Amino acid sequence: MQFQKEVEISAPREKVWQFIWDVDRFISCVPGCKDAKTIEEGKRYTATMVEKVGPFKVEFPTMIEVIEREELSRIKAQASGADNKIGSRMKVDLDVSLRTQDDKTILGFVAGVDILGKLAALGHGIIKRKADQVLDEFAQAVKQKLEGDS
């Protein structure tokens, strides 16, 4: 599943960049994400993703690895996790980009998400819709946090 999203933030690029690396604040914008920990500064992090569709709940202990980093403009990361109770795995390839437009910053996300295992029985459409909602809420939360600070 491929997702693409851009959010326009009324804040300078440096500030958005700093925010992304402030793990606790950044993770607090991801709906259902908790217990974020830094394993290796700027490189490896862990967190737990908890999501719910009706009665179906998943809890993915997730490892996030930063693969590439271009100062102030791009981060490439990979996240993977498994919910052993449900017997499902998740893998996310994330490309985050920043660019300046007038006095604003455009924060872009391109995510390739693979869900494997029993969770897939819910149907691709339902999972995609949920992931879309999570990404939307996340983008709005980032915007609000950053613009609220200025």
Place this chain on the structure above:
Amino acid sequence: MLRRFRLEEPDSVTQVSELLGRFGDNAKIYAGGTELLLAMKEGLVRYERLINVKGVKGLSDVVVDNGTVRIGALCTHRQVETSSMLQQKLPALVKLEQNVANVRVRQAGTIGGNLCFAEPHADPGTLLMALGAKMVAEKSSAKREIAAEEFFVDAFETSLEADEVLTEIRIPTPGANSRSAYLKFGYLERPSVGVALALTVNAGTISDTKIAVGCAGPAPRRVAEAEALFDGKGTQEAMRNLPAAGVIAGRAAEAISDLHGSQEYKEHIVGVLLKRAFQSLVS
């Protein structure tokens, strides 16, 4: 494999509601079990307790009372499809039920369970919406009616509160000139698209149109905007408005691309089924 769970066997709605309130997410109502037990066997959901409601009396009757058809939430699909009274009052619902899954599912599965599980590809909710149905939700201290439009929130999600129990479905008895139809299309086990249409024709003029679409998106949706293209119109004019109504209804379905078909395909099929439903009712 089905994991171990504790089975609660209450004999009143109040007790069911109290159990739901006490055990929260760790408990689930168990009626026919045709969807819940499958999900549990697959390990997709886990509950410490199942609350077997089959012993609760008075929830499996079909009665007509003051212009309202009342169907108990524990009525099985089979009961609905074989009810001579429903055949007379709501033939479209009987026809729909005759085509739900297979006879083994219909024999065990209940209409209330079907509505509460809110599986996006389920049939009954869509027609009930077009029939103006209301769901009766009860808990220890209160009872309320929820219009079908308000009942379905999202995929697998209803507006029932955590300790509320669906006890009855109330459908206004259609008038002499009212007609309704439900058409579905699918090539896999579950339908890709379902369209329900109800309307009244008096002296060649259409009124009280209700259109609902389901299966294509996360939950059944009423399409009031398309209904306006039929209400107050003569049958010929309404016929001419069918393509526009189909486009509006297709969009309203919030169709999702999946193995059952792409979004565009499902939107197109909504229009096709709406046209066929209309032609079957107004000819």
